[in-house]
Amino acid sequence: MRAAIRTRALTKVFRGFRAVDEVDLEVREGSVHALVGPNGAGKTTLFNLLTGFLSPTSGTITVLDEDVTGLPPERVARRGVARSFQITSLFDTLTSREHVELALQGHTRHGFRFWRSERLLGRHRARVDELLEQVGLMPLADKQAGLLAYGQKRALELALVLALDPPVMLLDEPTAGMGIEDVDRTIDLVRRLAAGRTVVFVDHNMHVVGSLADRVTVLQQGRILAEGGYDEVRTDERVITAYLGEAEHA
Amino acid sequence: MTQSVITQAPADGADVAVAASNPRLRWILLAAGLVAALALPWFVYPPVAMDIVALALFAIALDILLGYTGLLSFGHAAFWGSSAYVTGLIATHYGLPFPVAVIGGAVFAMILALPIGYVSVRRSGIYFAMVTLAFAQMVYFIGYQWSDLTGGENGLQGVPRSFFGIEAVETDSFYFYYAALPILLFGMWAAWRIVHSPFGRVLVSIRDNAPRARALGYEVDKYKAVAFVLSAGLTGLAGGVFAISHGFVALTELHWTTSGDVVLMTVLGGIGTLWGGIVGAFLTVMLADYLASSGFHGIDLITGSVFVLVVLLFRRGVWGTVRHQWNSRRRRRTTSGEGTGR
Known part of the structure; x- marks a missing residue:
């Protein structure tokens, strides 16, 4: 093997x-x-x-x-190779949904599109919902990460790792x-x-x-x-x- | 990664998402801002009104780096001033309509920002600020020494204001204001577009947590460099209009104090808000203008004191504080922090 x-x-x-x-x-x-x-x-x-x-x-x-x-x-x-961090490491001002969208965009070149609307990120919607559902964060999709409880932050960490489909x-x-x-x-x-x-x-x-x-x-x-x-x-x-x-x- | 206190987002979560979830309020603000911009030269001496809007765009351009990317540039005078010179030279030597000259200046600022940005973004925090300052000082001394081209200490004198032969605009600063305003408003719109784009989202993630962004596959340095060049370009637009408005480019436009002034305006208004730049520029210019016309000699003393007070009392700046109060009132009224989505 x-x-x-x-x-x-x-x-x-x-x-x-x-x-x-x-x-x-x-x-x-x-x-x-x-x-x-x-x-x-x-x-x-x-x-x-x-x-x-x-x-x-x-x-x-x-x-x-x-x-x-x-x-x-x-x-x-x-x-x-995707990793999570020992000390919870998120973007405090972004929502759960925005986190996962960022992660999905990470291995494309779309991140450089400064002339497009951020609504463009909405195209990942189905996949984002699926990932948030998997880690049980769907009800908190639009809450800022800085306001999540500890366990929820850990779950979001996992969603980010998963989003990279590594x-x-x-x-x-x-x-x-x-x-x-x-x-x-x-x-x-x-x-x-x-x-x-x-x-x-x-x-x-x-x-x-x-x-x-x-x-x-x-x-x-x-x-x-x-x-x-x-x-x-x-x-x-x-x-x-x-x-x-x-x-x-x- | 070190992050300076000034570029750190408020710990209780930013208000960006909440503000964005209220499109109606945004349209009202936008309409009010537009009306204010159109009415300004009726209430304020037109050249001063032009200074306010040009400096507002300068502060907004800086905010893309300071508020949205978490980078404190202390060298933006290099882009403001060099664009002013290039705009002035194009206008003087080629007699082109001033918007063309301004675009030329902005393009030059972006070209200048490429190597400076490429090198500077490898550092963060105070080191980034120092590297940008060092580059800006180099540009200052080039402007000082190359007096055949720049006029050295005397500045670039007699910059013409050509505008398709429309005499009212060319001679009257009241009409010139309305001819130049669209350029600056375009710059502000561009800043808004950049901040609310997929790219802007990445910038915010870098500001919040750069190592995490890298782990998601983002080439953080490249994003910072692109943000730097875009910011320099918008700064250049503002500097070019400023040069044409004054018909003169002073060496001080390249001086480090100009870099300092714009940081002050941005922080005063509130970083990471865009609107804060407008508020900061307005307050600073109006205060300086009022003090100057009252014959007072310690302008810097007063503006400095106001700055210290604002930073101590309103950590988020003027606009940032207003927005924060508004949002927390809204949040209390709605049952929980779960926004309404988009």
């Missing part, structure tokens, strides 16, 4: 601190792959490297057999800060969305990791500590000492 994402000796050094250290990651196409590890293990740095928000100190990244090392974020996005989705803590019923709803949603795509996600919630992930990579201090199925990893002794032990006490 082809690798959706493959990194070779991927390294990021911040002023001598090796946040990501010689990581060889392989994410199989069509799989749901979790990245776990204690705080500071390098998960978010790895995400930022994979999506072009940071350029690696050394090493290479390929996405669906194409080298994307060092490409800027917008180019990586156009290669079919072969590869990277979700940075999709359930962070959610209540238990929202967590289960999000798990269902991600599971549905994962059909026909590759999903890589970071989450601290082991329930989420256990219910979604085909494979789990455990990071510690910027290195891969263990990799395998959830049950395999969870019984790995190094992992228990490094992470799960800690998490279960928490």
